[in-house]
Amino acid sequence: MPSPPNLTSTSYVVLGLVAGCDGMTSYEMKQLVACSIGYFWPFPHSQLYAEPHRLVHAGLLTEETEPGGRRRTTYRITARGRRALADWLAVPSTEPTEIRDLGLLKLFFSAQAGPDQRAALADVQHKAHLERLREYQELREQVGPLATPEALATLEMGMRFEQLAVAFWAEQTDER
Amino acid sequence: MPSPPNLTSTSYVVLGLVAGCDGMTSYEMKQLVACSIGYFWPFPHSQLYAEPHRLVHAGLLTEETEPGGRRRTTYRITARGRRALADWLAVPSTEPTEIRDLGLLKLFFSAQAGPDQRAALADVQHKAHLERLREYQELREQVGPLATPEALATLEMGMRFEQLAVAFWAEQTDER
């Protein structure tokens, strides 16, 4: 039962969630992720079933499956799990931000396409980011008072990025 | 030899690069990526060896390996490859931007850590983004006049993001 640094970022997402609210099911993680980090860091829900198992095997979580009914599995964090999370949080990571954006990628190659297609791209992107910004605003109103200041800060960052993107694509639209 | 939509974003990166400069080696792609999209969308160079092979197999590229010396392999785009790229560019993708940032992830969970660790994180992040911003400025000066307007626009977006990040983390540092 080794706890080597085979831990991926998904591992820490799970550890962080379970540490914050002990006794969680995968489905509850899915819910939480869907209205928080899932916006920036999307991944399929199957990860939230596979990853906890790995962490149990590594001794960082324990699992308990209810006998009847939905037979859902509840996870709790162990002392070693808490330590692994703390160790990770203690190191202030310098890895650069990854911005994966198909729109930007298409823009980058849009010399291969016509200017009309580039304009269409800019238009669609502009609208999409506006919409996303609206979602964030709504989210902040709904979740606002309940959320931790840290979660709110993250959301704030997301909103500023969307504002930036809205402005950027608007310029791309104007620009002949 | 089917050309199904088994094409990933990496495929289009390769297609776009080869379409822009026909007769490329994987190493040249690596160079180009390293000072452009690689900043936002990093991936190991081995992808730039594996992916072209897949595309050859799919009939979207042709390959030619030189007989002696370094035995390097040169790729050219086929008509079908060009069409696949054009088809992709023609659809103005709405998929939302993914912002994968370990710093933000740690911030999100930093309620689990102490405020001192959070402050340290903010400080390190602030400096890292400043540094990245400087890299971009340098890059723009070096590559500036040579680059396509589209590539410059992408770089511009990157710079604005870094400015945003610098401001954000500076606030996180100040804040109590």
Place this chain on the structure above:
DNA sequence: GGGTACATGTAATCAGTTACATGATTTA
């Protein structure tokens, strides 16, 4: 009481990552 949507999970595949390996060039 049948249909629809939510809830919970598993299986198979494959892209992406890590690590290694070797031949050319350059440099001291």
Place this chain on the structure above:
DNA sequence: TAAATCATGTAACTGATTACATGTACCC
């Protein structure tokens, strides 16, 4: 000419994605 670095590639592993599958609750 030795050593370091650049150039070019391959192999193995595994996390991530896609797709499927089944049970439970709700609603009309």
